[in-house]
Amino acid sequence: MKRYHAPVWDEPLIMDMGRPGRRGQLFPLEGADASLVPEALRRAAPPALPEVSEPDVLRHYLKLSQQVLGMIGISLFGTCTMKYNPRLNEAMAALPGIRDVHPQQSPETIQGLLDIVWRFDTMLRGLSGMDRFGFQAAGGADAAWTMACMARAYHASRGEAGQRTQMVTSIQSHPCNPATAATAGFEIITLPLGPNGYPTLESLKAAVSDRTALLMINNPDDMGIYNPEITEWVRIVHEAGGLAFYDHANFNGVMGKIRARELGFDACMFMLHKTFGVPKGGGGPAVGAFGCSQALAPFLPGPLVIQQGKGFALETPAHSIGRVREYMGNLHQVVKAYGWTRAMGAEGIREASDISVILNNYMETRLLKIPGVTKSHPHITGWRMEMTRYSLEGLFEATGVSVMDVQNRMADYGIDAFWLSHEPWIVPHPFTPEAGEAWSREDIDTWIDVLAKVVEESHADPEMVRSAPHAQAVRKLSDAVLDETGATTLRAFRAE
Numbered sequence: 001m002k003r004y005h006a007p008v009w010d011e012p013l014i015m016d017m018g019r020p021g022r023r024g025q026l027f028p029l030e031g032a033d034a035s036l037v038p039e040a041l042r043r044a045a046p047p048a049l050p051e052v053s054e055p056d057v058l059r060h061y062l063k064l065s066q067q068v069l070g071m072i073g074i075s076l077f078g079t080c081t082m083k084y085n086p087r088l089n090e091a092m093a094a095l096p097g098i099r100d101v102h103p104q105q106s107p108e109t110i111q112g113l114l115d116i117v118w119r120f121d122t123m124l125r126g127l128s129g130m131d132r133f134g135f136q137a138a139g140g141a142d143a144a145w146t147m148a149c150m151a152r153a154y155h156a157s158r159g160e161a162g163q164r165t166q167m168v169t170s171i172q173s174h175p176c177n178p179a180t181a182a183t184a185g186f187e188i189i190t191l192p193l194g195p196n197g198y199p200t201l202e203s204l205k206a207a208v209s210d211r212t213a214l215l216m217i218n219n220p221d222d223m224g225i226y227n228p229e230i231t232e233w234v235r236i237v238h239e240a241g242g243l244a245f246y247d248h249a250n251f252n253g254v255m256g257k258i259r260a261r262e263l264g265f266d267a268c269m270f271m272l273h274k275t276f277g278v279p280k281g282g283g284g285p286a287v288g289a290f291g292c293s294q295a296l297a298p299f300l301p302g303p304l305v306i307q308q309g310k311g312f313a314l315e316t317p318a319h320s321i322g323r324v325r326e327y328m329g330n331l332h333q334v335v336k337a338y339g340w341t342r343a344m345g346a347e348g349i350r351e352a353s354d355i356s357v358i359l360n361n362y363m364e365t366r367l368l369k370i371p372g373v374t375k376s377h378p379h380i381t382g383w384r385m386e387m388t389r390y391s392l393e394g395l396f397e398a399t400g401v402s403v404m405d406v407q408n409r410m411a412d413y414g415i416d417a418f419w420l421s422h423e424p425w426i427v428p429h430p431f432t433p434e435a436g437e438a439w440s441r442e443d444i445d446t447w448i449d450v451l452a453k454v455v456e457e458s459h460a461d462p463e464m465v466r467s468a469p470h471a472q473a474v475r476k477l478s479d480a481v482l483d484e485t486g487a488t489t490l491r492a493f494r495a496e
């Protein structure tokens with residue numbers, strides 16, 4: 001096992017650095033004409049900025065980045081399929097014709113960018129069978145919100161807004177499904193899991209009625225279990241007059257294998273910042289690509305790219321719910337996802353899906369040999385899809401070491417914090433690693449070896465594991481300190 005210790009720098013704040021007169025850039029004053037700057041915009045006094053050289057600035061931010069906990073080691077972040085972000089796609093999105101575009105520029109001046117959006121729309125139609133895509137939603141939760149608003153508008157257009165007040169989902173859905181539907185005014189019906197690991201058809205039938213507006217569901221769910229009765233689910237909801245929305249967050253294991261529209265769904269969403277190799281922007285510059293059937297397309301948020309003559313124009317659909325985000329959303333992310341999809345090709349996408357399922361089941365076989373590790377629904381012996389939810393309850397009972405302690409201790413070996421579970425935790429001490437297609441077998445083996453080592457350590461020296469991390473720039477954070485105003489700086493948590 002490789003030894004690792006994060007650097008710990010006694011780095012001052014940038015505002016406390018520098019010397020008067022030190023410069024990073026020199027601007028030519030010759031020929032400068034101060035009169036070009038309007039009087040009212042001129043500074044009365046120089047700005048209070050640190051005077052530092054370019055190497056000082058570079059070293060400062062490099063040191064800060066070295067103290068960051070995570071996203072530089074092996075990251076197996078389940079339910080989101082966090083992927084490597086190819087440098088080439090970053091370079092494409094940084095081309096001046098994309099980077100420097102202003103959202104209010106007229107469509108004639110951004111034909112190339114609109115062409116990329118249109119082509120990517122067409123690719124996602126191919127992957128889903130849907131008729132139309134919009135890219136305004138800034139993430140999966142935003143796309144779920146789009147669906148809730150569109151369902152409301154769709155039923156209202158048929159005179160059924162007052163009647164269709166319920167949204168049906170499963171306890172295994174991402175919390176954004178019930179949360180966005182509730183925000184849109186729907187009453188939420190949450191189905192419990194049945195013996196096969198997904199809700200039974202009987203429970204669905206009992207929940208669905210002429211009051212059903214919408215079903216929101218992911219498949220496979222976060223346990224990695226695929227519900228093979230899904231077409232029957234959609235049929236039941238449609239028969240009652242409701243709409244069906246496929247939350248495709250867990251698309252990785254079924255990419256190129258199934259198409260949401262062919263399963264009957266009216267709409268679906270893909271997270272470009274997860275499945276399509278785009279960086280996850282922490283609630284910022286992400287995209288929840290939202291696709292729907294022809295019947296729902298008139299309600300999509302606008303503007304959308306349309307073909308016009310030999311070029312492209314922008315159009316807002318007739319009964320649009322309005323904007324869910326500014327302009328056309330985070331289009332530079334669409335460019336990156338377009339690059340990823342073109343590079344993979346249809347065959348590559350199918351192969352990536354196979355690799356993710358094979359790697360997950362390879363992991364599962366090794367992980368279940370570690371004492372104290374069990375999987376959710378152990379009686380379901382079939383292969384899981386691209387991820388499996390495990391439990392460390394056995395380890396906790398034997399040693400008092402929790403899954404979060406293990407997560408912290410694994411960071412001491414250069415492993416990024418892994419994903420636990422969305423709320424509610426129906427599996428105690430849950431963890432959900434997901435290999436995806438990008439990590440090598442050696443990386444996966446290292447991850448598993450580290451977990452096995454930490455389990456051993458938990459038996460030999462539980463206090464050492466409980467107080468981890470020990471090889472990081474920061475020590476274990478105490479919740480109590482987090483509540484103390486003024487104590488939440490890096491300095492307060494610095495390792496001794």
Ligand SMILES: Cc1ncc(COP(=O)(O)O)c(C=O)c1O
Binds near residue numbers: 080174218247250286
């Ligand atoms: C199943 C599922 N749906 C929706 C979301 C929400 O996506 P986002 O984080 O892009 O808002 C997630 C994210 O974890 C998810 O796992």
